[in-house]
Amino acid sequence: MAPAPDAERDAILAALTPVVHGIAATFGPVCEVVLHDYRNPENSVVAVAGSVTGRTVGGAMSEIGMEVLAHGDEAADQLNYLTRARNGTVVKSSTMVLRDSAGAVFGALCVNVDVSAVTKVRDLLGALAGAGPALAGTGPAPAELPVTTFGNDIDSVVDALVDAHRTRQRGSWPELDREERLELFGGLDARGVFAVRGAVEQVAARLGISRASAYHYLARARAARAPSPDTSPGGHS
Known part of the structure; x- marks a missing residue:
């Protein structure tokens, strides 16, 4: 007998929880990983590691999560996109949708990297090497990045x-x-x-x-x- 949809989805989320902590531990303090259960949009965060956007377990989905929800089962992964948090932090993110065995979207695994912190380190190394901010081969993040609200409410x-x-x-x-x-x-x-x-x-x-x-x-x-x-x-x- 096939597992009930909710039981299957719960099992997928449980299996991904240690992955959340493993990814964040691998990339260090500039990385945050958030696991969402879209069955409960108001409290979609079921696991989080790291602190880039200030998310906590029991927090709400972001604007990006709402957009995934709006696309339903047609939602696609969004990889390596840049946004600016309301506190000015530039965040590079990937949102990977979670599907059950029937292909229904029910959640997402999100990775957020604090690009502002990385840029500061790059500029410091560039100054020490006398190479300026072009050391990493890229200029500063665009000023007109879309602003995204990452809120627990x-x-x-x-x-x-x-x-x-x-x-x-x-x-x-x-x-x-x-x-x-x-x-x-x-x-x-x-x-x-x-x-x-x-x-x-x-x-x-x-x-x-x-x-x-x-x-x-x-x-x-x-x-x-x-x-x-x-x-x-x-x-x-």
């Missing part, structure tokens, strides 16, 4: 995403036209925000609108993104 992650979308638009909620409002809700939905329990109510409060209005715009945004029916002669009506 899911509310702070949702708030950060809402604020990020609002700063890209021209004004407060009353100043936005219909298309801009739909774009805001569609963008948040694409980032996986509304997969989090209570997120609609939280977004409504953040924007200063009613819960009913938030659900209305979310439904409209999803309808606008839905593929149109195939009306070609060979298609289905």
